[in-house]
Amino acid sequence: MKQLIVLVLILASHQIFAADTLHVISHKAITVTTEPSSGTKSFTSWVVFPSKDEKLRKINLNITFGCPDGMRCADWDYLDHIYIRRKGGVNGPALNYEIGRMLTPYGGAFGKTWSFKWQADITDFSMLLRDSVEIEYIHTGYEPNNDRGWKVTVDFELVKGKPVLEPVAIHQVYNKVFAYGDGSKPFEDSLKAFSFTAGKKSQHARIFIYQTGHGMDANGCGEFCSRYREVWYNGRMIDKRDIWKKCGDNPLYPQAGTWVIDRAYWCPGELNQPDIYDVPVKGGSQNVVDINMQPYITDKPSANELITAYIVEYSSPLQTNDVAIEDIFAPTDKQVHGRKNPASINPTIVIRNNGSKPLTKVDIRYGTIGFAEKQFTWRGNLAFNGKAVVTLPGAVEGKTGQNTFRVTLLSPGGRKDAVMDDNSMSTVFTRVPVHGKALVLNLRTNNQPEHNDYYIRNAEGKVVYERKPGTLKANTDYRDTLLLQPGAYELLLTDTAGDGLEFWFNNKGGRGICRLLDDKGNLLKNFESDFGNFIHYGFEVNADSTLHTSPASLPAVGVYPTRSAGKTTLDYFGNKAGKVVVKIVTDPGDTVVEEHVYNDLKEAVFNYDMSYRPPQRYYVKVYVGGELVFNKRLRIEAKR
CATH class of the missing domain: 2.60.40 (Immunoglobulin-like)
Structure with a gap:
């Protein structure tokens, strides 16, 4: 059994909390490839979490992807899972709780040094992530495994401190692939209502849902069709939403495939974020959770809805007045917020009400360390566990290079905060050009x-x-x-x-x-x-x-179209003339089929005709001074 517990200040993640933080790493830079014969490959690891007596305020699941040593990044948007399989040792009971769901990116054009980090809040599994736990990472897919894959790290970030709620019990409601659109297998017959009796100490409950749509029928369902979902609790509908996600905002861009096309509650290259609903319970009461999907029947069904859901029973909130800083969207160097960074104006943060009393105001102090601190008062109405995105006025100040931005929350509702450990957060950011x-x-x-x-x-x-x-x-x-x-x-x-x-x-x-x-x-x-x-x-x-920021050191390069019967155009614009080499290579194989050398090139447009080559995928690679500066997929199709 290998124990990996590291006490760190979270500078590496560009985010610093006031509280102590532990990192438990179950999978450290492992090489993850497919098993084409079965479509599923498992990677398990035993790790040791804090004991049940250790107070934990928050648990984040961090997933980092990179290209494996000696291999390139994989191509396809496959569905991966992170499970708690067992706890308490090898003879412990099987749990099989899915605690994370990862959708892999289209990585064919990523360079060797590429990496990306995602994060999800999984605090609701705190009563299970204790002592010895077997964590399993499951990778799916059928692409070749001899020359491509992922380098994956699974890191549990545990923030010490008083919990917001004391967990009492956890119930697995669903963990299944549900056929959708098949008249012979009615959806509601499989996705039955779930009943549970609350524990005597329970006064609060949380419904926790992972859901993604997959498969492709004549209507695009389940991956490319929008259908609504209802969540019912004790005979009352508490939520109705489209199981649909806009993918054009993805912070991981561009990708090699159809990354911008919207999908059924997921996008290529993301760690799925759960839907969470807080509901009241009374100790000893009988309660019912029911999830319904929009009625749908088709002649040739192939759609599936992958639904994992839990009920977590809790005590009542432990504090009356308790606000927390959840995240800093801007300014920050965190990759998941890269769409709006580097930021020049309007710092943006996320606050959460952890107190039982609705939060109507909070004072915010913020600014870059080394510059004058600013103040702002947020006003609104946040129920318990409610979150708000707060846009702060003014410019983002900074010196050349990296800076530290700090936010502190004070006086929630005009009263003293009961837990101050998560009232402050700092983030590292790079000054704008x-x-x-x-x-x-x-x-x-x-x-x-x-x-x-x-x-x-x-x-x-x-x-x-x-x-x-x-x-x-x-x-x-x-x-x-x-x-x-x-x-x-x-x-x-x-x-x-x-x-x-x-x-x-x-x-x-x-x-x-x-x-x-x-x-x-x-x-x-x-x-x-x-x-x-x-x-x-x-x-x-x-x-x-x-x-002033220096002019760009890398040229602007483009290839279009990247799907044709053979003809394509490459445009090049650089600040300095120099030797440029263009290579067109096969995929798979990486065999050079064309190589063009241009001396003293600064700006030009080139036309290439690959119609003499067999239809398949290629990559166009551009080197300047021997360094790869551009890598784009080119698909040659048969003439029609």
Whole structure:
């Protein structure tokens, strides 16, 4: 039995709590590959958690993916699970509790040094994550396992301190794959209501649900169709929502596959977040939980709903006035918040009411360490366990490089907080780029400009420049000169269709670009065209040229289309002329089928014709100075 318990200050995760934190690592940088013969592969590990007498305030599940040593990252969006299999030793009873659900990304274009970290709150399993526990990571899928996979770390982050609630009991309600749309297997006959008798000490309960839709019938169900779900408790509907998720906001982008397409409550490259409902109970009472799905029948069913649900019984909340800082969305270097960072204006935090009394106000002190602290009073009405996203006024200050931003919550409801340990949080962040006052925004539209618009606003929220919806023309090169006063700004470019300026699956849309240049024409920032819903760019304008961010060191490179009968175009724009090598390689095999060497290349467009090659997948790789700077999948299809 291997014990991995590490006491750390959480600098590595870019987030620092006031309370002591333990890390229990069940799987440390293990190589995870498929088992094509069965489609499922298991990775188990015994670890030791704190004893039941140790008070725990919070438990986060952290999952980190990277590319394995000597292999490339895997290709497909497969469904993985994290289970508690047993506790109390090898002779302990089987539990088989799913505590995490991971949807793997389309990783074919990720570089060797790529990695990404996700997090989910699993505090509701605190009574099980004690002493010796067997943790199982299950990877599914059928892709080749000899040259691709994932490097996976499973890290349990345990924050010591007084619990918000004392757990009394936990019940597994569902843990099954439910056929959806099959008239011979009615959904409601399988997903039956669940009854439980509350313990004598129970005064509160929490319904905890993981759900994702999979499979593909003629209507796109269950992966690509939206259907509603109802949650009932003791004869009363407490929630009704569409089991549907917008994927164009995914912080892990771009990916190689259809990552922007919305799905049935999941997206490629994410750690699934559970739905949680707090409900009242009385000790010894009989209670019923029932989950219903929108009625649906189809002739050739193949849809499945994967539903895991629990009821956790608790005592009543232990404190009356208790507020906590849950997260800092901006500014931060945390990858899951990368869509809105680096941030130049409006720090954004998440607060939670852990007290039994509704939270109507809280004082907030915030700012970058080394700069003047600011104050703000939030007002609202949060019930117990309710969360609120709070946008704070003003610019984000910082020095060049990394900084520390700190937030402290005070006087919830005008009273003293009963538990101060989680009232403060700090996060490490990188200062936004600094530019001169004269900038050029170069936007070249694609075939569908009606989907796009952009604006630039300052720290006061005033829009200082914009291209409104409906004003852009197709395949047009816009070069807007911006003369900005010193201060903090943010640029937001949106796409209402959710597929950016480029998406390989949408050939009709074509490809557009967005670049920020200085007044001499140097590339400052090349924005990824395959961006999904939006591009956010925070920056600062300063008259002091010694503070200005250097022009981009990497070139802007694009290939389009990436799905054709053979013809494709590569465009290249760099700040300096140099030797550039373009290689087109097979996948699988990584065999070079074409190599082009360009000396003293600074800007050009090249046309390639791969129609002589057999239909299959390839990768276009661009090297500058021997360094791989671009890697894009190219699919050659048979001529029709």
